[in-house]
Amino acid sequence: MKILVTGGAGYIGSHTAKLLKHTGHTPIVYDNLSTGWLEWVRYGPFVYGDMRDEECLYRALAGFKVEAVIHFAAKALVEESTRMPEEYLDVNVGGTVKLLKAMKRAGVRRLVFSSSPVLLSSDSAFLLSCPLASLLTFSPSSTNFSL
Numbered sequence: 001m002k003i004l005v006t007g008g009a010g011y012i013g014s015h016t017a018k019l020l021k022h023t024g025h026t027p028i029v030y031d032n033l034s035t036g037w038l039e040w041v042r043y044g045p046f047v048y049g050d051m052r053d054e055e056c057l058y059r060a061l062a063g064f065k066v067e068a069v070i071h072f073a074a075k076a077l078v079e080e081s082t083r084m085p086e087e088y089l090d091v092n093v094g095g096t097v098k099l100l101k102a103m104k105r106a107g108v109r110r111l112v113f114s115s116s117p118v119l120l121s122s123d124s125a126f127l128l129s130c131p132l133a134s135l136l137t138f139s140p141s142s143t144n145f146s147l
């Protein structure tokens with residue numbers, strides 16, 4: 001299966017790309033290298049792009065005929081997030097919305113979303129109040145979503 005790994009040049013994403021390759025899949029890494037490393041992209045094609053660029057995401061999905069997405073691209077530094085909350089909202093929430101829109105356009109319906117633990121808490125009221133909820137079917141006991 002061709003799988004777009006957003007944030008695939010980062011810590012968790014690069015290990016996921018390695019595992020995907022070793023289990024017979026083709027990982028296509030999508031990353032802006034803000035905290036990731038090009039040297040860690042070794043297991044399939046690389047697309048340099050930002051999560052907030054919906055057109056670039058769409059071209060990657062359609063161009064590689066992607067069948068599923070694993071979404072790791074995010075800003076994830078706690079201290080920095082307290083100094084730059086707008087940037088974190090823009091990338092982590094706004095970027096995820098752009099990804100979902102690009103997936104919908106490209107007809108890609110499978111998504112695994114790596115979030116911070118807060119989204120996976122038993123407090124489903126938080127999730128249901130966030131803008132992504134209207135776009136997703138979500139099971140709080142897993143990280144699987146469907147569009």
Ligand SMILES: NC(=O)c1ccc[n+]([C@@H]2O[C@H](COP(=O)([O-])OP(=O)(O)OC[C@H]3O[C@@H](n4cnc5c(N)ncnc54)[C@H](O)[C@@H]3O)[C@@H](O)[C@H]2O)c1
Binds near residue numbers: 009011033049075116
């Ligand atoms: N590391 C952990 O222990 C851990 C635990 C639970 C959840 N997570 C979550 O997993 C995800 C990845 O974490 P990580 O530790 O691999 O972080 P990381 O910083 O190593 O990887 C994030 C990747 O996303 C890329 N990226 C960031 N902003 C981008 C943007 N605007 N457009 C495109 N690419 C962008 C970075 O360049 C980097 O390669 C995060 O959502 C994090 O909250 C991590």
